[in-house]
Amino acid sequence: MRASFRCGLAACLALGVHGAASGQSLLSTGGLGLPSDGVDAWARGMGSLGTGLILPSLLPGEPTGALDLVFVPSVTFTMEPSWGTFSDGGSEGELRGNRFGMIGGAYPLGLRSTISLSLSSVFDQRWQVQEESTSNLGGRAVPTTDIFESDGGVAAVRVGYARRFSPSLGIGATVGLYTGSVTRTLERTFEEAGGATPITPFRSSGKWRYGGPLASVGAAWDPVAGVRIAASIHWSGTLKANATDDFDVADADFDIPIEFKVGGSALLRDGLVVSLGFSTADWGGIAADLQTPASVGRVVSFGGGVEYRLGRFLGGPFPLRAGFRHRDLPFGFGGAEATENSLATGVRLTLLEAQSIPLATFDIGFEYGTRDSGLLTEDFRRLSVTVRVSGG
Amino acid sequence: MSGSQFTERLALTLLLVAGLGACTETVPTASNGDLIPIDPLTFEVLLPWAEFGTSIQVIGGFGAPSELSGGVLAESFQGVLDVRTLINFGFFPTLIVVEDSLGITRPGEELTFPGGELTLFFDTIESTNTGPVTVVAEAITGAWDPRTATWVLASDSLGQSVPWPIPGGGPTRPIGTGVFDKSVGDTVKITIDSLTVASWADSLTNVGGLLLRVQESGERLRLNQVLFLTNARATINPDTMTQEVVLVRDITSIFQPDPAAPGTDLRVGGAPSWRTVFSLDLPDVVMPPPEVCAIIQCPVELTPERLNQAELVLTTRPSEAGFQPSDTLRLDTRAVLAHEQLPKSPLGPSLSFSLGVPMPPEFFSGGGGQAAVVPLTPFIINLMEADPEGEPPPTSVALLALFEPNGLSFASFVGLGGVGEPVLRLVLTVSEAVKLP
Numbered sequence: 012m013r014a015s016f017r018c019g020l021a022a023c024l025a026l027g028v029h030g031a032a033s034g035q036s037l038l039s040t041g042g043l044g045l046p047s048d049g050v051d052a053w054a055r056g057m058g059s060l061g062t063g064l065i066l067p068s069l070l071p072g073e074p075t076g077a078l079d080l081v082f083v084p085s086v087t088f089t090m091e092p093s094w095g096t097f098s099d100g101g102s103e104g105e106l107r108g109n110r111f112g113m114i115g116g117a118y119p120l121g122l123r124s125t126i127s128l129s130l131s132s133v134f135d136q137r138w139q140v141q142e143e144s145t146s147n148l149g150g151r152a153v154p155t156t157d158i159f160e161s162d163g164g165v166a167a168v169r170v171g172y173a174r175r176f177s178p179s180l181g182i183g184a185t186v187g188l189y190t191g192s193v194t195r196t197l198e199r200t201f202e203e204a205g206g207a208t209p210i211t212p213f214r215s216s217g218k219w220r221y222g223g224p225l226a227s228v229g230a231a232w233d234p235v236a237g238v239r240i241a242a243s244i245h246w247s248g249t250l251k252a253n254a255t256d257d258f259d260v261a262d263a264d265f266d267i268p269i270e271f272k273v274g275g276s277a278l279l280r281d282g283l284v285v286s287l288g289f290s291t292a293d294w295g296g297i298a299a300d301l302q303t304p305a306s307v308g309r310v311v312s313f314g315g316g317v318e319y320r321l322g323r324f325l326g327g328p329f330p331l332r333a334g335f336r337h338r339d340l341p342f343g344f345g346g347a348e349a350t351e352n353s354l355a356t357g358v359r360l361t362l363l364e365a366q367s368i369p370l371a372t373f374d375i376g377f378e379y380g381t382r383d384s385g386l387l388t389e390d391f392r393r394l395s396v397t398v399r400v401s402g403g
Numbered sequence: 404m405s406g407s408q409f410t411e412r413l414a415l416t417l418l419l420v421a422g423l424g425a426c427t428e429t430v431p432t433a434s435n436g437d438l439i440p441i442d443p444l445t446f447e448v449l450l451p452w453a454e455f456g457t458s459i460q461v462i463g464g465f466g467a468p469s470e471l472s473g474g475v476l477a478e479s480f481q482g483v484l485d486v487r488t489l490i491n492f493g494f495f496p497t498l499i500v501v502e503d504s505l506g507i508t509r510p511g512e513e514l515t516f517p518g519g520e521l522t523l524f525f526d527t528i529e530s531t532n533t534g535p536v537t538v539v540a541e542a543i544t545g546a547w548d549p550r551t552a553t554w555v556l557a558s559d560s561l562g563q564s565v566p567w568p569i570p571g572g573g574p575t576r577p578i579g580t581g582v583f584d585k586s587v588g589d590t591v592k593i594t595i596d597s598l599t600v601a602s603w604a605d606s607l608t609n610v611g612g613l614l615l616r617v618q619e620s621g622e623r624l625r626l627n628q629v630l631f632l633t634n635a636r637a638t639i640n641p642d643t644m645t646q647e648v649v650l651v652r653d654i655t656s657i658f659q660p661d662p663a664a665p666g667t668d669l670r671v672g673g674a675p676s677w678r679t680v681f682s683l684d685l686p687d688v689v690m691p692p693p694e695v696c697a698i699i700q701c702p703v704e705l706t707p708e709r710l711n712q713a714e715l716v717l718t719t720r721p722s723e724a725g726f727q728p729s730d731t732l733r734l735d736t737r738a739v740l741a742h743e744q745l746p747k748s749p750l751g752p753s754l755s756f757s758l759g760v761p762m763p764p765e766f767f768s769g770g771g772g773q774a775a776v777v778p779l780t781p782f783i784i785n786l787m788e789a790d791p792e793g794e795p796p797p798t799s800v801a802l803l804a805l806f807e808p809n810g811l812s813f814a815s816f817v818g819l820g821g822v823g824e825p826v827l828r829l830v831l832t833v834s835e836a837v838k839l840p
Contacts, residue, residue: 037431040438042840102434142436146445147694148830159439160430195837199443201711201830208756208778210712213443213832219839252839263839303440303840342840345437386435 035093035108037138037387038349042297042305042342043250043265044136044164048072048312049113051089052395056357056376057316058334060288063231063241063274069115069399071131072272074183075231075241077173080127081119082368085401088114093393099344100386110135112395127171127185134165136193146201153210154202163193165221165250179233183243189223189250217260219252225267237278245270245292265300268292282320282330289313294341305346310339316355327361327369332376343384353380357395370401443834445711446695450686450827452819457798459681459819461665462746466808468674469549469655473526475811476538476616477623477658477725480531484623484725485554486658486811487572489547491612492631493652495604501640511637516600517644519633523591523615525583526625529730529810535584537618540593541575542602543611549653572614572657583624600633603649612653623729625810629654658811662723667818669717669825672732674808678746679816680739681825682799685786689829699833706787712830713783715800717816718823719762720771727768728812732804733759736777739799750801754782759805767814772823775816777802779827 039045049072050061061073068076069087089112097104115129139160145152169187176182195217201210229243247267254260274288294307301307316334323329333356343349357376361369376395381388468475474488498510521540545568548558557572558565568574578599581591603612617624631649662673670677688702695701703709721727738751753759755778766773782800789796804813817823 035431037433039431040433097431099433099435104432106431108431138431138433140433140435140438142434142439144436147447148445149447149449149828153445155445157436157439157443159441162430193839195440195839197439197441197443197834197837199445199832201445208712208714208780210830211710211780213445213709213711213834215441215443215708215834215837217837217839258837260836261838301840302838305840345435 035106035110035135035393036382036389036391037097037099037106038340038342038344038382038384038389039135039138039161040140041344041346041349041384042301042303042307044134044342046134046341047110047112047132048338049131051087051112052357052374052376052397053332053359055378055395056332056334056355056374057286057318058314058336058355059286059316060272060274060290060312060314060336062229062243062272062288062290063239063276064286065237065239065276065278065284069117069127069129071113071115071129071167071169072227072245073241074171074185074227074229074243075173075181076183077117077125077127077171078175078181078183078231080117080125081122083370083401084116084118085399086116087397087399089395089397091393091395093391095389095391097387097389106389106391108137124172124174127173128169129171130166130168132164133167133189133191136161136164156200156202157197158200159195159197161193161195164191165189166191167225169225180230182228182230184226184228186224186226189221189225192218192220193252194218217258218255219260219263220255221250221252223250224248229272238275239277240273240275242271242273245272263300266296268294268296284318285315286318286334287313287315292341297341303346305342306348307341310341312336312338325360325362327364328359329361330359332357340382340384344387345385347385347387349382349384351380351382353378353393372399373397374399440838440840441835443832444695444699445830445832446691448689448691448829448831449716450689450829452824452826455683455685455827456825457682457684459669459679459825461668461670461677461679463670463673463675463677464746465676465678465803466674467550467655468657468808468811469653471656471674471808471810472806473628474615474626474654475623475656475658476626478617479620480623481621481724481727483660484658485571486623486656488615488626488654488656489543489549489552489572489612490615490629490651491549491653492603492649494650495633496635496647496649499635499637499645499647501637501643501645503639509639511639513638515636515638516597516604517634517636518597519595519600519631519649521593521595521613522630522632523581523583523593523626524628524630525589525591526627526730527585527589529625530583530585530623531729532583532585532619532622532624535582536622536624538581538583538591538593538624539616539618540578540580540595541614541616542578542599543572543614544574544576546610547572547612549655552655552657554657554659571659575614578613580618595631595633604633656811660725662726662813665815667820668720669802669816669818670813671734671802671816672728672804672809672813673726674811676804676808677813678801678803680745680799680801682742683783683786684798685783689831691831703831703833705829705831707784709831709833710780710784710787710829711832712828713779714828715777715779716826716828717775717777718771719766719773719775720815720817721769722767722813722815726812728762728764728810728814730764732762732764732767732809732812732814733806734762734775734777734814735759735803735805736779736782737801737803738782738797739801740797742797742799751797754778754800755805762814771815775814776828
């Protein structure tokens with residue numbers, strides 16, 4: 012078992028690093044990019060926002076998720092390949108990306124407390140714009156192609172602590188730091204030289220490293236057996252984007268708003284769980300930090316779904332999930348407001364369990380959804396895969 | 404579940420996830436240019452010579468006609484130019500392998516050379532004739548030095564000048580003629596008599612060699628290659644004759660008149676070759692065209708990041724009669740690494756393409772007046788990126804023929820002080836720094 016745990020941890024690290032960059036939506040072009048919702052395949056499969064799930068989980072966006080992960084250490088990672096199409100009013104194209112969702116681990120401290128460590132994506136900033144134009148060079152109209160590329164994103168590393176104070180009440184808290192980087196490059200290429208040599212492309216680049224504090228606190232309350240209600244507050248200090256020494260570009264600061272989350276789950280009867288969640292944050296304060304005008308304000312997300320255990324498969328329980336989720340996105344396309352709606356389904360394969368405690372699980376969630384923002388419409392399919400291995 | 408089953412399932416799971424991780428990615432690409440947060444502006448600036456050049460000179464004497472690949476024949480080309488090619492053969496065979504009277508194959512060393520055949524290969528593009536022309540082969544009767552021979556002098560070395568008895572390689576003795584007709588082929592064959600071959604084969608008497616000239620006036624031929632096959636016979640079997648290749652030892656072209664000094668013109672090429680060498684001192688700022696200054700703040704600082712293209716624009720002139728190119732000239736551009744050592748300064752690697760900058764022959768005939776562009780982008784970027792406290796980069800550039808010398812003809816350009824003097828063409832892009840949203 013100990014060997015399996017180490018093996019899983021190594022695989023998590025290797026795969027997590029591999030998939031750290033992605034580009035899954037043109038909504039990454041707006042503001043700080045496309046926000047990650049910080050959930051795993053289990054939550055995604057039943058439309059949950061991650062708050063108030065009835066079973067233990069290790070979610071970067073949920074400080075009380077690690078409650079009850081008290082028997083053995085756990086590691087988990089999530090990957091999210093997605094694909095789809097977009098139309099931005101001027102062109103159509105394909106979306107295909109593979110996002111590293113999160114990687115994390117939890118370690119029990121006695122039978123009531125758990126500490127956790129996680130690294131997760133916060134904003135996806137991978138996108139590019141291509142524009143054809145001409146430049147007047149001595150009376151000749153020389154065709155040019157401008158490609159502006161943004162590559163990178165904001166991530167967060169968090170340390171968490173969750174403690175159960177009574178059979179019905181537990182609290183959790185995380186502190187962390189923003190990390191990650193983004194490189195933005197404009198390259199202008201010239202199609203026809205007309206001279207003795209081709210015209211060298213023009214490049215202008217900047218690279219910034221992200222930093223800044225963040226923290227969250229939350230509480231989970233089980234008023235009756237089989238019912239959990241949880242709430243959490245997510246605070247963020249100023250997100251600082253510091254230009255690296257290699258580039259003569261300006262630093263920038265962004266005020267990230269406080270986010271409130273509330274959610275709950277209920278075990279209606281044996282094997283049937285329902286879940287609901289709601290979150291909100293007011294992004295209006297960041298408008299002054301953005302050099303590109305954008306319509307930003309309060310955003311709301313909600314979702315819900317069901318999980319039903321069909322029976323047993325591969326020697327473990329085999330739940331089937333379905334749900335719906337709605338997200339207002341803080342940054343839209345070309346400054347417009349943006350929303351995301353999706354239908355989801357998912358399953359869990361339990362690879363190993365001991366005394367009804369799952370020790371190795373493999374969750375798969377599949378979403379079909381749309382995003383709308385001004386002239387931009389996107390259809391996307393997203394596969395979420397979460398592997399969790401526990402052992403000691 | 405057994406441990407091995409679990410390990411197997413976990414491995415399969417990780418393999419599946421790894422497969423997902425390896426999925427190809429497509430960066431979402433929008434076409435809406437408004438999403439680009441900066442708006443660069445590209446424009447062209449023409450700097451007159453006074454704003455970037457500090458010195459320019461034409462230096463001749465690089466190489467010699469004997470270093471040409473092949474030779475040139477001309478008779479009153481463009482009414483003025485006569486050119487003859489002189490060849491000395493060496494390395495006649497000293498033995499051949501034949502069967503003796505007993506039928507045994509063995510080397511025969513006492514050889515006679517009963518005649519031979521000369522095959523001349525001409526460049527059909529560079530040669531100017533459109534119809535058949537007669538190529539005349541004559542035996543040179545006097546000694547000559549391939550490195551210093553000119554139309555007037557048979558040799559000019561060791562401080563001693565020896566003129567030809569008759570200018571132009573004379574006196575000579577006729578050998579034979581052949582006809583070069585492009586419509587038939589690119590070769591001319593001329594039979595060489597035994598007496599001539601024997602004199603060439605005898606190292607004591609071989610002081611002259613072969614002179615080739617064209618008989619018809621108004622043509623200039625470019626000789627690419629000479630193949631001489633001599634007949635050979637050994638005394639051990641005089642009935643058997645073989646053909647052996649005799650290599651060319653020396654070849655050069657002598658011509659009259661010598662081209663005039665370039666004067667104020669710039670000149671590149673010829674044999675011996677001319678080079679045009681100039682130095683640059685770039686301004687810190689440049690003034691874009693007025694329509695650009697209506698958009699951005701002028702003047703604009705000249706930085707390597709902004710420079711997309713730098714070209715020296717020369718205006719062509721008709722080259723001197725007789726020396727106008729009949730095929731494309733290729734110009735090379737190289738940094739002068741030690742300007743103070745000119746004309747013997749070492750040069751840097753080529754700044755041009757591997758085949759140089761092609762200049763069509765019509766650039767240098769008729770009225771000239773064509774714009775000839777010479778690439779300087781990497782050189783100027785290197786100049787601008789130089790560390791002020793480090794080794795100063797070369798500031799001078801040499802324009803020269805790609806293969807030097809490559810022919811008697813040369814390229815001519817308008818020099819300083821007149822309409823069409825050299826200008827520096829810069830393509831610049833100005834943009835604000837990339838920023839975050």
